[in-house]
Amino acid sequence: MFTHLKNIDTAFKHIRQFSIWLTVANLLSILFFIYKSGLAGAEARNRVYILHNGRLLEAGASERRANLPVELRDHIKNFHEAFFDLSPDDKAIQTNVTRSLYLADESAKREYDNLRESGYYNNLISANISQELTVDSTRLEGNNWPFSFTCYATEKLVRxxxxxxxxxxxxGQVRNISIQTDNNPHGFLIQNWEILSNRDTTLQTH
Structure with missing residues (x-):
């Protein structure tokens, strides 16, 4: 009888040890999967995608931080071109300005309202003037969000x-909204934007 009880006790010990090892193995497996999921998420956040001819292409293996100045300048350039590339047509002006307003906050809307109230767009339409903008350079400042910028550009007004x-x-400044859309492919937003100077430099007569 004692031998029988001893065998039962030994069996319980084996079962208890097996259960402990199984629990430890399960915990290690869960921790491993959590770790791998975290690595996969970090890798996905660090990927850079470029919109080219309507196609989303993945850039090289470098982190997004290394490409950040290029993306910021491109976002600023796209905004200014959409805001200032204007045809002597009210619908075309509305289309371009609307496209630009997806890339900036209400400060751009205020500048648009100021230009409209001053008759800027009506003058373009009545004088049949087309306006093209070329960004000459963009100076970025700061190491953290939001990044400050100063944009220098040339406007060409053809009449x-x-x-x-x-x-x-x-x-102005650029902040990260972390949401990339068709209307805002970089996922940035310009804020506190203002026009410092917009003056004539040269005039060429036909």
Missing amino acids: SSGTAYRRLVTR
Whole structure:
């Protein structure tokens, strides 16, 4: 009888040891999967995608931080081109300005309202002037969000009597909204934007 009880006790010990090892193995497996999931998530966040001709392409293996200045400048350039590339057509102006407003906050809407109230767009339409903008350079400042910038650009105003050139200087900040869409492929937003200077430099008569 005692031998029988001893065998039962030994069996319980084996079962208890097996249960402990099984529990430890399960915990280690769970921790391993959590760790791998975290690595996969971090890797996905660090990937860089470039929108080219309507196609989303994955860039090289470098982290997004290394490409951040390029992305910021491109976002700023896209905004300024959409805001200032204007045709003497009210619908075309509305289309371009609306596209630009997806890339900035209400500060851009205020600048648009100021230009509209001053008759800027009506003058373009009535004088049949087309306006093209070229970003010459963009200076970025800061190491953290939001990044400050100053944009230097040239406006070309073409009319029947000649071509005028203007020097445009703006400044603002860019913050990360972490949501990339068709209307905002970089997932940035310009804020506190203002026009510092927009003056004529040269005039070429036809």
